[in-house]
Amino acid sequence: MLKLYDNPASPFCRKVRVLLHEAGRADEVELAFSVGHPLAPERMPVEENPLGKIPCLVREEGPALYDSRVICRYLDERFGAGLYPADRIWEVLTLEATADGIMDAAVLMVYEARCRPGEMRYAPWVEAQWEKIARTLDALEGRRMDHLHRPLDIGQIALGCALGYLDFRHGGRNWREGRARLSDWFAEFSPRPAMQATIPTG
Structure with a gap:
């Protein structure tokens, strides 16, 4: 199962979650609450994303993906959402x-x-x-x-x-x-x- 490091206040994380809902696949991604900022990177998924930023998507078939644009493009292709005409x-x-x-x-x-x-x-x-x-x-x-x-x-x-x-x-x-x-x-x-x-x- 995919795992998304996420925070409900982040607009970048929201973009990924909106895509998942539009694709009808929100229940196929586990959300992992993350909170932090540049002065508190230890509270972010730094092992998966050394930049210490969210969203960050962990997948079984390869290394974690990060940057909302990369994640959205990946999920769009994986789920056939058609959001990149x-x-x-x-x-x-x-x-x-x-x-x-x-x-x-x-x-x-x-x-x-x-x-x-x-x-x-x-x-x-x-x-x-x-x-x-x-x-x-x-x-x-x-x-x-x-x-x-x-x-x-x-x-x-x-x-x-x-x-x-x-x-x-x-x-x-x-x-x-x-x-x-x-x-x-x-x-x-x-x-x-x-x-x-x-x-x-x-």
């Missing part, structure tokens, strides 16, 4: 990478508050991370909406998880302001059973 693969992969970039910046903002002593926190650096997110959301609002209304793919899943994480950890920033089309898409996407089954907690 060949006829628009580069667009899909780019949207997935864009959403992952939003997650990266949003998680770094959390780490700045959680891992650094108050006197060492650097507010301009935090705002620079948010500016990356805001700039990217504006680009999605202006140039990517056609893609978001096509048949389900991993890029849409990744973006749904990224926007959900902004609500979860950065709700006071109000990412929806000035982005009505993106907000409407997320309102339509969020009720999917796979999204409802993986709402972040913690």
Whole structure:
């Protein structure tokens, strides 16, 4: 049986779990709760992933897989989920990478508050991370909406998880302001059973 090192608060882990639910295979993967951060790597699966990051997927036929993009691609092929359509693969992969970039910046903002002593926190650096997110959301609002209304793919899943994480950890920033089309898409996407089954907690 596959084993996924996971945390319900992580948007990267959520992306993997959404894929499993969309594929109807969530019950075929054991979830192993993991908690930690760069200053506490001993609480992460460092034997399987020396980077000390999750998600991390342990499989019987080979070494563990890590990085959510690698894991999702593997699971999509294994379970035939069809979330990487060949006829628009580069667009899909780019949207997935864009959403992952939003997650990266949003998680770094959390780490700045959680891992650094108050006197060492650097507010301009935090705002620079948010500016990356805001700039990217504006680009999605202006140039990517056609893609978001096509048949389900991993890029849409990744973006749904990224926007959900902004609500979860950065709700006071109000990412929806000035982005009505993106907000409407997320309102339509969020009720999917796979999204409802993986709402972040913690």
